[in-house]
Amino acid sequence: MENIKLIIDSSSNMKSDPDHNVEVVPLTISFGGKDYIDDQNLNIREFLNDMNQNQIAGKTTCPSIQAWLNALEGTEKAIIITMTSGMSGTFFSALQAKTMYEEKHPLSKIIVVDSRSAGPELTIVVHGIEQMLKGNMRFVDLEEAIADFRMHTHLLFVLQSLHNLSLNGRVAPAAAKIAGLLKINLIGTASKEGKLEPLTKARGMKKALREVFKYMQEDNYHGGEVIIDHCENEKDATTLKEKILAEYPDAKVEIRPMRGLCSFYAEEGGLMIGFHE
Numbered sequence: 160m161e162n163i164k165l166i167i168d169s170s171s172n173m174k175s176d177p178d179h180n181v182e183v184v185p186l187t188i189s190f191g192g193k194d195y196i197d198d199q200n201l202n203i204r205e206f207l208n209d210m211n212q213n214q215i216a217g218k219t220t221c222p223s224i225q226a227w228l229n230a231l232e233g234t235e236k237a238i239i240i241t242m243t244s245g246m247s248g249t250f251f252s253a254l255q256a257k258t259m260y261e262e263k264h265p266l267s268k269i270i271v272v273d274s275r276s277a278g279p280e281l282t283i284v285v286h287g288i289e290q291m292l293k294g295n296m297r298f299v300d301l302e303e304a305i306a307d308f309r310m311h312t313h314l315l316f317v318l319q320s321l322h323n324l325s326l327n328g329r330v331a332p333a334a335a336k337i338a339g340l341l342k343i344n345l346i347g348t349a350s351k352e353g354k355l356e357p358l359t360k361a362r363g364m365k366k367a368l369r370e371v372f373k374y375m376q377e378d379n380y381h382g383g384e385v386i387i388d389h390c391e392n393e394k395d396a397t398t399l400k401e402k403i404l405a406e407y408p409d410a411k412v413e414i415r416p417m418r419g420l421c422s423f424y425a426e427e428g429g430l431m432i433g434f435h436e
Contacts, residue, residue: 163292164234168222168249169197170242170420171281172388181285182230186249188423190217197419206419207391207427216326219420221249227256231269236298238270238305240284242277242420243353270302272309275353278421279386279433280314286384287312287435311436313378314349315358317367319392319428321345346370348378355424368399371432375403382407383435390417390429399430 162180167173169185185198188206191213195206210217231237239257244250250273257269274281287308288301296304318324319342325335338345338360344367347357358374361367385403389396396414403412417425425431 162236163298164231164237165285165288166227166230166237166239166253167281167285168241168253169418170247170249170277171240171285172278172415172418172421173282173285174199179289184222184226184230186222186247186420187220188217188419189220190215195419201419203391203416203419203422207422210323210423211427214326216328217323217423219247219423221247221252224252224256224259227253228260231256231260231267235264235266236268238272238288238301240272240274240281240288242281243275243349244273245275245350245353246277246355268298270305272302272305273353274309275351276312276314276349276433277424278314278316278417278431279388279415280312280349280431281433282386283312283384283433283435284309308435311379311383313375313380313434313436315371315374315378315432315434316347316355316425317364317371317395317430317432318345318347318425319364320426323423323426346374348374364395364398368395368402371399371430372402372406375432375434378434379436380407380434381436382410385410385412385432385434387412387414388417388421388425388431388433389414390422390425390427392428392430395428396430399432 175183188195241250321335325332350356387396400412
């Protein structure tokens with residue numbers, strides 16, 4: 160298929176790759192009177208230190224319409240994949256950019272995909288699209304094919320710290336404190352509507368990883384591609400990878416560090432697991 164640009168936001172934990180026509184558009188994270196642009200220049204260690212000391216609710220800002228337009232500039236065909244519309248305005252700002260770009264360039268064709276997820280599941284969707292583009296599928300059939308593919312991708316996450324979630328009013332501060340003291344990890348998923356949903360709690364990481372693996376199998380996992388994104392926690396990511404490979408030796412399992420946006424939500428020690436069944 161002819162050259163089609165893939166544009167994704169930084170919640171994907173991906174880096175821009177001009178050789179493969181992939182561009183990442185950054186979100187902005189703000190707390191403590193400072194804005195952090197989630198691009199390759201963000202020093203994650205410094206960002207986490209600042210975040211751990213911060214005691215006031217932070218916020219994330221989606222890419223502007225102009226940022227998407229800049230990424231689209233000069234393209235005839237593009238697919239934009241955004242983080243879930245259930246948690247961010249990113250999808251809607253991308254949709255507005257698509258409308259404006261197509262009005263100005265009537266021959267262009269842009270697809271905007273709401274991943275209803277974030278982090279590694281977004282990347283799994285990107286990889287699926289890249290496979291489709293290698294085939295000889297017509298551009299008009301891509302949207303449906305992507306929707307079908309997304310029926311078979313999932314996201315699970317493990318949180319060791321609930322500090323930010325409590326600051327942002329998503330968890331009671333007392334609950335966050337107790338969870339920290341008792342080493343209780345929260346295991347959750349991205350629901351079909353694209354909201355982050357808690358599934359269970361597990362004391363200690365060993366038990367948490369066992370639970371994650373159990374949920375993967377309940378989600379119909381049979382050895383498809385897995386991406387494990389971690390926030391300064393390669394050790395547990397590696398343990399989970401070994402657990403998966405012990406059962407599914409042919410599975411493709413990749414471990415990556417989180418960028419800013421996912422680190423802001425998952426926090427230090429957190430894991431996000433994206434997979435295709």
